[in-house]
Structures are given as C-alpha cells and as structure tokens.
Amino acid sequence: MIGAIESAVLRPAQGELHARLQIPKGAEIPHLQEQMAALQEAANCRWCAQRVPILWQEDGVDLGFGLIQSKNLAKNLSGCKEAFLIAVTLGLEVDRLLLRLSAQSSARHFITDGLASALAEAACDAAEAQIKGKLTCKPRFSPGYGDLPLSMQQALLQFLRADRIGITLTKNTLMVPQKSITAIMGIMQ
16 A cells, blocks of 8 residues: 655644654744744655564564564554554655755754654654554554664565655665654554
C-alpha cells in the first residue's frame, strides 16, 4: 500500500512540539505560524505499508524480512497474529528547507527542526489511521525503541520498498529524508 497525506491538514500535538523544543507547555514559540506555513509548503507527506503475518520463533519474531530478536518488540506484539510495517516521510524538500534555515538563522532552524519532527509524528498518526481503517492495533513500535536495533532499518526499508516514496538509508543507518519514520504495528485479533 502507498498513500499520501495533505500536509496542510496536519497539526502537530502541542505536547509533542513543546517536548521537541524542550520548552514548557503553554510557552509561546516565536515565528511558529510562519515556520509552520513554510514547513507545510515544503512537505510532501507520503507513506507505504505492508500487512504481514507474525511468525513467532523461539528466539524472536519474523515479519517477513528476517528474524528479529527483541524482547520489547515481542512484548508489544503479544497476542497478535499480523502486523503492519510502515514507513512515513515528510519528503526531501523539508530537508532542503532545514538546510537553508541552518545557514540563515539558528533560532528558526531549531524551531523548524522541532516542528518538523512533531509534524512527522502527526503524519505518522494520519498514515496509521488510513492504514488500519477500522482495525484495532497496538501502539507503533519503531527501530531504536528499547532493544529493537536501528540496524534492522535497512531490511525493513528494503522489504517495504520505501524508495518508492523517496526514503533511503545512509551507511550510518540514518534515513533520508531525515524527517521519516518507520514502525511496526501489531493488529489485534
């Protein structure tokens, strides 16, 4: 499955935004509306997903792209027979916007970077709603959480063929575009 999300409808959760910017809830954020408008104009929110069976093994779970040894993931998927594998991105133009801002204003870059991270989470929430429809699912679990290694990103992205939506991986396991998220979401029976 592949889909898109209109960036103009995305609204980052205030708590998420304040956490990303490391400021108290309710604190005023300078240039927020201006930077949000620029970010929404730059964003090209896309997602891809695959519904897969969960093959429970003695020493981990297999989601179709290899055995994953993670107690935290196994706990998150407990009781599930299937899962959605998800990749979501805000697109390369957001990276370009952040690069331009880093040369122009460190304050605006910092605000926009935090806002873009919060917007990526909002995009992931919107993609999740489109993907799961009326199904009940467990919370998303991403590489890098708990004991789920980032090193599995490459196999996950290849399995999803995430290059179709523009996501690639550097040698250091960083996703490009930077404001991209991968996740595993158990489908409850």
